[in-house]
Amino acid sequence: MFNVKKLIRAYLITGLGKSKSPALRQQIQITNLFSFIGFFITSILGVSALFRSEYSHSEDFYLGIILITVSILCLLSRVILKHVKNDKQYNYSANLITSAVMLLMVYLVITGGVKNTGPLWIFIVPSVSLFFGGLKRGLIQLGIFTVVIILLFFYPKDTLLAVTYSYEFKSRLIFSFVTVAVLFVFYEYSRQRSFKTLQQLSQRFEKQARLDLLSGLQNRRGMLEKLEYEHQRTLRHSKNLTLMMCDIDHFKRVNDRYGHDIGDNVIKAVGQLFSLGVRKQDTVARWGGEEFLFLLPETTQDQAFVLAEKLRTKVAKQEYLAGSSSLSVTVSIGIYQMHPQDNLDHAISRADTNLYRAKTHGRNCTVKTD
DSSP states (O other), X not given: OOOHHHXXXXXXXXXXXXXXXXXXXXXXXXXXXXXHHHHHHHHHHHHHHHHHHTSOOSTHHHHHHHHHHHHHHHHHHHHHHHHOOSTXXXXXXXXXXXXXXXXXXXXXXXXXXXXXXXXXXXXXXXXXXXXXXXXHHHHHXXXXXXXXXXXXXXXXXXXXXXXXXXXXXHHHHHHHHXXXXXXXXXXXXXXXXXXXXXXXXXXXHHXXXXXXXXXXXXOHHHHHHHHHHHHHHHHHHTXXXXXXXXXXXXXXXXXXXXXXXXXXXXXXXXXXXXXXXXXXXXXEEEEETTEXXXXXXXXXXXXXXXXXXHXXXXXXXXXXXXXXXXXXXXXXXXXXXXXXXOOHHHHHHHHHHHHHHHHHTTSSSEEEXX
């Protein structure tokens, strides 16, 4: 059985993709809705006008041609969204919708429409052009459309018009149209600024949600996302991936003797040292308390061991302020190179097991899988 509801839904979701941003997905849905309504209405009106033109010598034939052309442009916008697979598909489709609307408006201005009220429809152009084209492209389209309308209205002896409008009507209509257009441009400018500000705030909060406020490193949540991404990439390309679990030795003694503020300063300083000591593609996270987890893409266990020893030595040599005195700390590190059959939980557990072995071997050392 023919399912109209299913057909309409398929039409409205044309061109949507999982990778597209929510804002673009919404614009595409509205474009589909606009083109669907435009195609449906203009095709019916166009066929009706062509049918009437057979029984009269009025301008219904030309109206029918224009309406059918507009309906085809609306349909083409949907075809583009469905079949064009690149980043410009929405721009092409939106330009067709805007062009269809402007074409119809120009025709109404030239012919006058019903009792010369056709030009009043041009007030929908600012909202359509700015919504589908955005501020920059919409402003250009609005400028071109305004110039065309002024040219049609004020060309000597109304040569370009099929009807006659009074000078007062034309001048006031243009003035009103420009006023409305300026208001829409200002609104679109304000809306885009507000959207950009909200987007920046959202990105900042999203970033903060993945950062440890004390050390400035990735937190557990952020690291888990990185781990999942790198794990999948490693499996696809058969690359090496190694984890290092690190813990500050006897950290409870630091807190007990010097206070938690000094302990926090030590965590922060060690975290900065780690961050500066790894490559750009590596990730260091504060895994919890005084524990740190390293994610080392395209790195073997032996290569990770060299890095671990270098970082361990740097930490041991570093002095940390504790009021009027200073202190030093050491770290223990456990290393595990992932295998294709490993899941993340297992790999983290194995790195943690090697860290525990480093602790039992006297601390201030690095242990890797035998």
